[in-house]
Amino acid sequence: MLEERGNARGEPGSEDRSVTGEPERGGPFQMAGERLVPFSGMERILIGLDADQCVAVTTTEGPVLVVAGPGSGKTRVLTHRVAYLIGSGRARPWQIVAVTFTNKAAREIRERLGGLLGTESAQLVQAGTFHSLCVRILRRDGYRIGLEPAFTIYDEEDQLALVKQALRDLGLDPQRFSPRMLLGRLSRAKNDQHSPSDLQSMAQSYWDEVAARVYERYAQYLQRAQAVDFDDLLLRTVELFTEYPDVLAHYQDRWRYLQVDEYQDTNRLQYQLVRQLASGHRNLCVVGDPDQSIYSWRQADIRNILEFQRDFPDATVIRLGRNYRSTPQIVAAADAVIRVNRQRIERPLWTENPPGPPIRLLACWDEQQEAEMVVSEIDRLVRTGNARYRDIAVLYRINAQSRSVEEALVRRQIPYQVIGGVRFYERKEIKDALALLRVLVNPRDWLSLRRVLSETAFGRGIGEKTLLQLEQWGQRQQCSPADVLLLLVEEREEAPALAAATVRRLRELGGELVRLRAAMVEHPASQLFDLALERSGLAARYRDASDPTERERWENLVQLRSVLERYDTVPAAEGLPLFLEEAALVAAIDEAEMSGDQVTLLTLHAAKGLEFPVVFLIGVEEGLLPHARALESEAELEEERRLFYVGITRAKERLYLSYCSSRNRFGLRERCLPSHFLDDLPPDVVEAGSRASERVPRVAPPAGGHAGPVESSAPVVPRLRAGQRVFHPAFGDGFVVAVREQAGDQEVTVQFKRHGTKTLLASLAKLVVEE
Ligand SMILES: Nc1ncnc2c1ncn2[C@@H]1O[C@H](COP(=O)(O)OP(=O)(O)OP(=O)(O)O)[C@@H](O)[C@H]1O
Numbered sequence: 001m002l003e004e005r006g007n008a009r010g011e012p013g014s015e016d017r018s019v020t021g022e023p024e025r026g027g028p029f030q031m032a033g034e035r036l037v038p039f040s041g042m043e044r045i046l047i048g049l050d051a052d053q054c055v056a057v058t059t060t061e062g063p064v065l066v067v068a069g070p071g072s073g074k075t076r077v078l079t080h081r082v083a084y085l086i087g088s089g090r091a092r093p094w095q096i097v098a099v100t101f102t103n104k105a106a107r108e109i110r111e112r113l114g115g116l117l118g119t120e121s122a123q124l125v126q127a128g129t130f131h132s133l134c135v136r137i138l139r140r141d142g143y144r145i146g147l148e149p150a151f152t153i154y155d156e157e158d159q160l161a162l163v164k165q166a167l168r169d170l171g172l173d174p175q176r177f178s179p180r181m182l183l184g185r186l187s188r189a190k191n192d193q194h195s196p197s198d199l200q201s202m203a204q205s206y207w208d209e210v211a212a213r214v215y216e217r218y219a220q221y222l223q224r225a226q227a228v229d230f231d232d233l234l235l236r237t238v239e240l241f242t243e244y245p246d247v248l249a250h251y252q253d254r255w256r257y258l259q260v261d262e263y264q265d266t267n268r269l270q271y272q273l274v275r276q277l278a279s280g281h282r283n284l285c286v287v288g289d290p291d292q293s294i295y296s297w298r299q300a301d302i303r304n305i306l307e308f309q310r311d312f313p314d315a316t317v318i319r320l321g322r323n324y325r326s327t328p329q330i331v332a333a334a335d336a337v338i339r340v341n342r343q344r345i346e347r348p349l350w351t352e353n354p355p356g357p358p359i360r361l362l363a364c365w366d367e368q369q370e371a372e373m374v375v376s377e378i379d380r381l382v383r384t385g386n387a388r389y390r391d392i393a394v395l396y397r398i399n400a401q402s403r404s405v406e407e408a409l410v411r412r413q414i415p416y417q418v419i420g421g422v423r424f425y426e427r428k429e430i431k432d433a434l435a436l437l438r439v440l441v442n443p444r445d446w447l448s449l450r451r452v453l454s455e456t457a458f459g460r461g462i463g464e465k466t467l468l469q470l471e472q473w474g475q476r477q478q479c480s481p482a483d484v485l486l487l488l489v490e491e492r493e494e495a496p497a498l499a500a501a502t503v504r505r506l507r508e509l510g511g512e513l514v515r516l517r518a519a520m521v522e523h524p525a526s527q528l529f530d531l532a533l534e535r536s537g538l539a540a541r542y543r544d545a546s547d548p549t550e551r552e553r554w555e556n557l558v559q560l561r562s563v564l565e566r567y568d569t570v571p572a573a574e575g576l577p578l579f580l581e582e583a584a585l586v587a588a589i590d591e592a593e594m595s596g597d598q599v600t601l602l603t604l605h606a607a608k609g610l611e612f613p614v615v616f617l618i619g620v621e622e623g624l625l626p627h628a629r630a631l632e633s634e635a636e637l638e639e640e641r642r643l644f645y646v647g648i649t650r651a652k653e654r655l656y657l658s659y660c661s662s663r664n665r666f667g668l669r670e671r672c673l674p675s676h677f678l679d680d681l682p683p684d685v686v687e688a689g690s691r692a693s694e695r696v697p698r699v700a701p702p703a704g705g706h707a708g709p710v711e712s713s714a715p716v717v718p719r720l721r722a723g724q725r726v727f728h729p730a731f732g733d734g735f736v737v738a739v740r741e742q743a744g745d746q747e748v749t750v751q752f753k754r755h756g757t758k759t760l761l762a763s764l765a766k767l768v769v770e771e
């Protein structure tokens, strides 16, 4: 049976009960008259927590599962728990692991810990993402499974380059076999711990076979380059622990207390890793909210929470019900929206925060007007002293939606930042410089060498053909092209059959690499960076350019150098790998600048875990939220609703939801309908006169009847028959090919003009019958 502690019903005013009921012997509390108060020293850590949160913080031994809604203090509990473990003397800082969803969240935890315990202790706690945890393990012990400590971490662009290379090798057309789709398949295979030969034997179609063959090559390439992708970081760590129990034992012994935030979005490999690490001491605390699970497309698996209770049947389950973040109106809206989902466990969520302004719906003609309305409201809020720019976030479903808002912000000269556009580390000049540094750290990284040769002056006189010969020659010698160059310099190898001038050029290049590698041992990273940029001609190319875009690239390189300076206390040979690791693991959200006074624009997915006093959620339309892709499956539709829920619950005080009657998508102007999610908002929390149903530009006519306004609280689904012309908010115009009656519903097959044939459920599809 599960042992439940805390205030499961979440009644306000009962805060002291669960703590006073069961004071731990020798624990952190002492009686002071009638009241139970923390022992001195612990006050700063436990103060500002309610009773249930206190239980979550002080139940340090054994497995603990905290399942709770948004804004209920899960992340706060996690931080205070780490502080409590150290402050109470139960653990030393380096015995604690806190896994967060982003590096930024880890930084925040470290900062808050610094405030509670002092920076020195805080720095020693292993706080970071799963990926950074795995890098740490693999750098130290990866050699046991054939991974050199200097391994490179490939990003998505590198991965795509490898898949394309594999397709080319196999004589297959990348137009026909989408590299991105193949990469998705490979990622799923890795997450399921399937090898290329597993994939081969499971193949059920030609496409599957291609995927298996690409996977095989891809894995070989990675091995040859001594590189790993993001999935590998997890997969190879799990493999390492499975094959070498002594290595696992080392980490189990070192990391005695594990905590994981945003547990609902962990994938199977992450789950396995957690289980492995915790299987000895079992001091594992995971916190999450199944209603906020929004990453199933990245293999996040909600089963992880359910199986936690199966694997740890004695787990203490703590539920937090009180929301500290938002106004009652926002909490009520969120609660009403998520209630509609069927696949969920009912949980109370309430707040004692004072009421705020009602939620506002903004009905707009198109995205330009939407952007104008949003931006003029931002302007008004700031002018009237109701908010600062930094308090405001604009959230959207897809990145493309940011453009119109950006333009409107620029027109009004309002400062803003967009999270997740082209990331700093994905910019061309930055990737060129990183490729250079990667080759120096890991000469086996042939993909980066290839980039260096094609993008910098180092490649002068070395054409694609020479490079190919170099690679083939390297393969015969079982070493990388960069190794080959190094061998050439040492004259330990006969040069391949190339023109004498080419061999001379290759020797020169090898000499450059040898010198730069030697400099790595003597100079700090930033000096080596200067040297590498000068020698490779990158500096001259950008610094001396007259074109402003090129000059901007130079400024980016200067900025990169300033990041490198942080590693300057040690020689580059030690500092560079750490820097490259940071550069590889940085995610879009980590680059967010929260200190300046600017409006933040970001996707709903990136907004997870964050909060803002004012939130504008734009494009709440059928086809966008829920996204068109999700309209055909109930499970995906539920995930879209969870995404909407995450968006709503980011707001602390003011929430605006906007939608348009028409929108430019894929270069064409399309009609839009307000999202049916809006129908679930309780009328009393939405500003009067702004209900979606009162502004619906077009509605579905009842069967056989005439089009006319229909109350959105009772949507009427038209009866459809074959041959009718219909309009779908996401797929546009089409005609009904077939209708199949289905238990009170209709399964409709529609031939869309631009999106091919789709089979949809009439009750979900919101089809409009054209007269
Ligand atoms: N006991 C408390 N007293 C006052 N403020 C609190 C308390 N607990 C949490 N908060 C505040 O409430 C807000 C939400 O907390 P937190 O971010 O930890 O919630 P969460 O459950 O992690 O939310 P999410 O599910 O969105 O990640 C934060 O601003 C936090 O400081």
Ligand SMILES: [Mg+2]
Binding pocket: 074, 075, 076, 609
């Ligand atoms: Mg959180």
